[in-house]
């Protein structure tokens with residue numbers, strides 16, 4: 001058994017990035033400024049988006065996206081129950097109502113046909129989540145959005161570097177579409193906390209710029225620059241969701257490493273898939289049939305609780321005693337008190353999501369894992385499943 005605890009995730013930040021962050025602090029320009037603008041330009045270039053707008057988290061980014069679309073009371077938004085709470089909180093804080101469509105247990109993504117069944121005259125938007133970095137079947141989701149005139153907010157928190165049929169997630173795909181990324185420390189790249197909203201839609205991009213700084217109609221950092229103008233209007237109220245230059249400094253460095261990070265993630269996943277293929281009690285994730293590049297934010301097999309005779313939670317506890325960290329992504333959202341109450345859904349209503357929710361576990365996966373770390377995980381899984 002390994003001596004030290006292996007966390008399920010850990011970021012890799014270069015010394016140069018730390019120096020750049022320190023430079024921002026020393027310069028006196030700590031908040032949003034030139035490095036944030038550069039980071040946005042570089043992110044737009046990487047993803048192929050016309051506009052990339054930073055935020056201080058993906059939660060803030062999702063909320064900005066929902067506000068920019070003017071979602072509100074009486075509106076419905078269809079999304080997946082297999083996501084982080086932020087996806088749905090962003091909807092709820094506009095006054096709109098989230099509606100859960102069941103997932104497919106193989107791809108772990110929302111099923112387009114299930115979305116269509118739930119469309120009503122009140123439906124205004126759909127929020128697909130590219131679970132673990134596996135792109136959703138976007139051709140079908142786009143066709144439904146077009147047919148019923150729905151906006152699309154892609155929750156791309158897991159999907160930086162992922163691609164669907166050769167198109168990078170975040171790349172331009174028409175109007176009233178937004179794609180939101182996360183830079184939380186467990187994600188494919190980090191800024192500490194941070195997020196990015198990509199869109200091709202200039203109107204939405206402009207609204208988001210205003211929404212993220214208290215409704216101020218002009219770049220806040222511009223007002224303080226020598227050439228800046230101190231006059232501004234407030235066309236509608238916003239919140240304070242801007243990224244700091246301290247964080248953007250780290251993000252710029254991280255972005256240069258994303259392909260390298262994702263390549264290492266994929267390498268580790270391939271070892272897991274090979275080594276765990278025949279382990280009784282482990283059900284491996286299945287690839288989607290459509291052409292895609294996976295960004296492997298997390299590796300999430302199922303624990304075959306029937307075969308093993310103990311629960312996924314017990315599996316996680318036993319892994320911990322072997323000094324291996326694991327995580328749960330996610331408990332299906334309709335099973336939480338809050339989202340059960342707002343949607344009126346309960347156990348039994350979303351059987352696929354519930355099957356997954358009871359069995360899924362995230363094994364350690366981060367670029368700095370050594371080959372030895374990976375075999376420690378494999379050994380621990382085999383031991384627990386014996």
Ligand SMILES: *Cc1c(COP(=O)(O)O)cnc(C)c1O
Nearest residue numbers: 057058059084086157182183184
């Ligand atoms: C991490 C995550 C978020 C929230 O990201 P933050 O940057 O932590 O706000 C939203 N949705 C999904 C699917 C996530 O994994």
